[in-house]
Amino acid sequence: MLTPAEHLVITLDGPAGAGKSTVAKSLAGRLGITYLDTGAMYRALTLKALRLKMDLSDEEALTALARNTKITFKETADGSLDITLDGEDVAKAIRTPEVTNNTFYVAKTAGVRTLMVAWQRALGENRSLVTDGRDQGTVVFKDARYKFYVDCDVEERVQRRYKELAAVGKPVDLDQLRADMKDRDQKDFTRSVGPLKKAKDAITVDSTGLTVEGTVDKIMKLIHL
Numbered sequence: 001m002l003t004p005a006e007h008l009v010i011t012l013d014g015p016a017g018a019g020k021s022t023v024a025k026s027l028a029g030r031l032g033i034t035y036l037d038t039g040a041m042y043r044a045l046t047l048k049a050l051r052l053k054m055d056l057s058d059e060e061a062l063t064a065l066a067r068n069t070k071i072t073f074k075e076t077a078d079g080s081l082d083i084t085l086d087g088e089d090v091a092k093a094i095r096t097p098e099v100t101n102n103t104f105y106v107a108k109t110a111g112v113r114t115l116m117v118a119w120q121r122a123l124g125e126n127r128s129l130v131t132d133g134r135d136q137g138t139v140v141f142k143d144a145r146y147k148f149y150v151d152c153d154v155e156e157r158v159q160r161r162y163k164e165l166a167a168v169g170k171p172v173d174l175d176q177l178r179a180d181m182k183d184r185d186q187k188d189f190t191r192s193v194g195p196l197k198k199a200k201d202a203i204t205v206d207s208t209g210l211t212v213e214g215t216v217d218k219i220m221k222l223i224h225l
């Protein structure tokens with residue numbers, strides 16, 4: 001068990017495609033602590049709702065679904081947590097454009113967010129974490145020792161996502177991708193519960209024009225352990 005002084009939580013919030021998750025994973029690796037991908041949790045519940053062909057606008061049903069769902073993580077050799085949905089490894093299944101474009105329903109549902117927040121806090125209770133998402137510094141880990149807001153120019157975010165998808169053999173229409181990204185930004189910034197915003201005590205790190213490791217270097221310079 002870690003002492004409170006050793007217990008380190010670092011939050012990375014920011015818009016989609018700003019490189020948060022790769023940066024967070026690399027940062028956690030350099031510090032030798034666990035990486036928690038909270039977006040994966042919203043994606044996993046969305047995947048389940050889509051598979052069940054649920055009415056995604058029914059917030060009560062989505063909250064009930066979340067209550068009856070077990071989202072857990074398996075610790076991997078590299079220190080990250082691999083997501084499981086009711087015991088199934090869904091790491092790949094949650095990355096489809098269909099899931100990405102429908103997470104918004106689950107993410108705006110207050111009852112779902114309450115459960116997600118509690119699960120995330122429980123995960124950070126007795127382990128040090130680098131956690132990335134939208135509300136990690138503002139809601140979930142308000143007392144985190146370090147909070148970062150990772151930003152990036154929208155056009156660069158679009159280009160990065162385009163290359164990522166092309167690299168795994170999933171080319172998409174660039175204009176469509178740009179429209180989807182702007183739409184997701186708009187929804188993340190404006191939802192009434194857990195919207196994306198910079199915590200007052202967060203440090204902004206602009207990753208525009210930087211590589212992943214360049215961004216991690218920038219953050220490492222700001223962390224004093």
Ligand code: C5P
Nearest residue numbers: 016038039040042103107133134135188
């Ligand atoms: O980070 P990622 O793109 O995987 O997140 C998927 C979706 O989950 C986001 O569009 C956002 O709406 C939602 N999300 C959230 N709160 C978090 C993490 C992700 O609402 N802490």
